[in-house]
Amino acid sequence: MGGVGDDVSSSVAIDRVRVRAPGKLNLFFEVGDVQDDGYHDVASAYQAVSLYEDVWAEPASDFSVSVSGTVDVSGVPADDRNLALRAARLVAAQIGYEGGVHLEIVKQVPVAGGMGGGSADAAAALVACDALWGAELGMAELQHLAARLGADVPFSLMGGTAIGTGRGDELSPALAKGRFDWVVVPSGAGLSTPDVYRHLDALRAESGLVRAPRPPAVDVAVLQALRAGDPTALAEHTRNDLQVAALSLRPELRETLEVGERAGALAGMVSxxxxxxxxxxxxxxxxxxxxxxxxxxxxxxLHVHGPVHGARVR
Known part of the structure; x- marks a missing residue:
């Protein structure tokens, strides 16, 4: 996981850098109450999986991005709303670089699909610009920049399996033995993450749900299942607090979950x-x-597996 520095040093003085970063699944996701700043405290078990975003970076006079892929990219912005472009500008500002960069993004992770595709783009852009410009910022500094871009970006840098707390960006590596196999079913239209959180808050208010007065935490049984490399045990304890809101907004997803579970899945969940x-x-x-x-x-x-490594130069 800590190989970014090595990759950077070997990539100095080249004109085009390619970085690959993984999508993620939340194997467990507990959502606390909304905080004064509008965000929620969460506890997540992340796993990076073998569905990747590729980002090429090359020198340019200004900052620009082009996006293509095997998924529908029509909703991906090509201006400064693009997280990868913002990542590139952050690196430039950090090192005082006065030139620009053109980013070419090729996406495989579903857009607005709950698998962190935009965050993977941003993580890849951080590593790519660091390498292209010979910045050698190192993993700690890249993680600091990543946290400024979004809660899932630090994990896209790290990869593997990890526990995220706070907004999800306070990461601790988690031991996961062996390989976990998943079948991912994308949806034709995405869901807005802020919309899902707002809907969860509304559902909780309507139901009068009172949460336990403790910070969110990942179930110990999930950590034990990961350490044992036991998918059956993991299936018994997977959980996603956002699922009730996502299914309320998109009720047709329930039928797909039922089809997968009848077809032999150990567990089905919203990502x-x-x-x-x-x-x-x-x-x-x-x-x-x-x-x-x-x-x-x-x-x-799509058949994917995890854990896989985080963003790195190819």
Missing amino acids: GSGPTLAFLAEDPESALELQVVLSAAGYEA
Whole structure:
């Protein structure tokens, strides 16, 4: 996970840098009450999975970005609202670089799908610009910049499996033995993360739900299942507090969850703020069978695995 510095030093003085960064799944996601600043305290178990974003960086007189990919990228901004472009500007400001950069992003992670694709773009851009400009900021400084861009960006840098607290950006690596296989089902239209959180707050207010007076925490059983490399045990304890809000906004997702679970998934869940769904399988063979069944039922189904490494130069 700490190989960014090595990658940077080997990439100095080249004209084009390629960085690959992974999407993520939230294996466990507990959401606390909304805070005075409008954000929620959360506790998350993140896992980086083998669905990647590729970012190429090359010198330019100004800052620009182009976006393509195997997913619908029509909703991805190509101006300063783009998180990767903001990441590039942050690195330039940090080192006093007065030139620009052109970023070419090729996306595989569903847009607005709850898998952190935009955050992966930003993490990749941080590493790419650091390498392109020979900045050698190091992982600690890159993580500091990442936290200024969004809660999921630091994890996209780190990769692997980690526990996130606070807004999700206070990270601690978690030991995960072996490999976990997932089948991911994207949705045609994304969900806005702020909208999902607002809807969760509204649902909680309507129900009169009173949360326990403690900070959110990841279930110890989840950590034990990860350490043991036991997908069956993990399936028993996966949880996502945002799922109720995502399913309320997109009720048709319930049917997809039921199809996947009937087809043999150990567990099905909304990924992050959704609407992408993630199904945990017992092993690679079971995941392949599940992918075939879901594809035959008319769903786009992708077989991915985790944990994988974070953003790094290719």
